[in-house]
Amino acid sequence: MHFAQYYLDCLSQASYLIGDETTGRAVLVDPRRDIDDYLRDAEAAGLRIELIIETHFHADFLSGHLELARATGATIAFGEAAETGYPIRRLRDGERISLGGAGAEAGAGAEAGETEPAGVTLTVLATPGHTPESICLVVHEQPEAAEPYGVLTGDTLFVGDVGRPDLLAAAGLTPEDMAGRLYSSLHDKLLTLPDATRVFPAHGAGSACGRNLSTETTSTIGEQRRYNYALQPMPEADFIRLVTAGQPATPGYFAHDAALNRDGHPLLDTTPPAALTLDEALAARRDAGAVLLDSRSLAAYTEAHFTGSLHTSLDTRFAEYAGSVVEPGTPIxxxxxxxxxxxARLRLARIGYDHVLGHVLDPAAELARHPELVSRTRRLAAGEAPDGETQLIDVRNPSEYEAGALPGAVNLPLASLSGDCASLDPDRPVVLYCRGGSRSVIAAALLESRGFRDVRDITGGYEAAVSARG
Structure with missing residues (x-):
């Protein structure tokens, strides 16, 4: 068996290439949109990608199933409950997918009781809860093996957490309903697997698809049974209360990406972004409603940036934060x-933000030449206290805020601040803070772009402020 995990740190996202080296047949599970790594590695290993399996409709990134199908001719497959805007193969609960020989048709499935497939085999488990169409894939190197090699758990089970059940509330499915389905999927399907079964999730630490994800990208069923807080023995009602509370704020682009993954999207454009003069960039902002998105370091941005520009640095979770402060479809x-x-353009494309008009040539030189267009981020030292007229805003996630906050602070998480800032008075001073000082700068840029007159953030964030106050 050829088995490879591809982990994308900037989105905390994992995809998997699984193949039978005897036959050369392979499947790709949960691909990202830029597919060159998969194609190169499959060719080097002598594998043909014949099936692309999505464990569910992803919301946090744009999947690469359409790009990969175009490049390889492979069939796209989802769980049986999926409804899409393009042709797919629907995978039934209990269906087995053989990549081996013995005359098996490429990618053919088998039900229990039919002829036993040969070689590397995947068994489909319907595991609704995170989404209705969610599936997991049990991997056997040989069908007769006593224990599976592992299980690809998608967003149903993470290392240290389980999938959040609240993302489909707007579709008429309550978080409580989905959490009940998730409980059954975990206990009736995944936790029946042997303890030694390796766990390969679709996400790791930092993903907004859960709240307590580990930095580890693999585990075992036994380790999760012992240490995962959501898998400890408890009544279903307690589980539902546990997993529906304290979830991270949902970034604004999630619904946009889920719809594109379900209905279809244009193929990835890999041409380099156009080089623009400053005059062309400003004209695009004025005439086309474009935003200036500054991807430089936090230090460079706070020292000098174009007035009204938005910010999220490439050395942070660039795409996720961009999707929180830039509306889908906005020219950039x-x-x-x-x-x-x-x-920067590729990372935006990974979340379906394809409307990049170009980039400013030599920003540092343009900032130096045009001081009349430049602003500097106003920052409070950690020990400075905002005055009583100030609107003090904590832009961390709800669980962070509940664990401890500065006196008088109101929680407006960065992920939802674009809509929530309507509750603030743009004529009153605003002071923002996060954990360490990065998200608060992104938030300050957003408010400044919306016309707030006096915006500051606390250098070093909550941790520094608490330390300074003793």
Missing amino acids: VLVSDPGTEAE
Whole structure:
């Protein structure tokens, strides 16, 4: 068996290439949109990708199933409950997918009781809860093996957590209903697997698809049975209360991406972003409603940036934060360090933000030449106290806020601040803070772009402020 995990740190996202080296047949599970790594590695291993399996409709990134199908001719497959805007193969609960020989048709499935498939085999488990169409895939190197090699758990089970059940509330499915389905999927399907079964999830630490994900990208069923807080013995009602409370705020682009993954989307454009003069960039902002998105470091942005520009640095969770402060479909002009604009465009494309008009040539030089267009982020030292007229805003996630906050602070998480800022008075001073000082700068840029007159953030964030106050 050829088995490879591809882990994308900037989105905390994992995809998997699984193949039978005897026959050369392979499947790709949960691919990201840029597919060159998969194609290169499959060719090097002598594998043909014949099936693309999505464990569910992803909300946090744009899947690469359409790109991969175009490049390889492979069939796209989802769980049986999926309804899509393009042709798919629906995978039934208990269906087995053989990648081996013995005359098996490429990618053919088998039900229990039919002819036993040969070689590397995947068994489909319907595991609704995170979404209705969610599936997991049990992997056997040989069908007759006593124990599975592992299980690909999608967003049903993470290392240290389980999938959040609240993302489909707007579709008429309550978090409580989905949590009940998740409880059954975990206890009736995944926890019946042997303890030694390796666990390969679709996400790791930092993902907004859960609240307590580990930095480890693999585990075992036994380890999760012992240490995962959500898998400890408890009545179903207690589980439902546990997993529906304290989830991270949902980034604004999630619904957009889920719809594109369900209905279809244009194929990835890999051409480099166009180089724009400053005049062209400003004209795009004025005439096309484009935003200037500054991807430089936090230090560079706070020192000098184009007034009204938005910010999220490439050395943070760039795409996720961009999707929190830029509305889907908005034209974007990048303000990037020379040589990094292609990376910024690719990361935006991974969440379906394809409307990049170009990048400003040599931003540092343009900022130096045009001081009349420049602003500097106003920051409070950690020990400074905002006055009584100030609107003190904590932009961390609800669980962080509940664990401890500065006196008088109101929790408006960064992920939802774009809509929530309507509750603030733009004529009163605003002071923002996060955990360490990165998200608060992104939030400050958003408020400044919305016309707030006096915005500051606390250098070093909550941790520094608490330390300074003793």
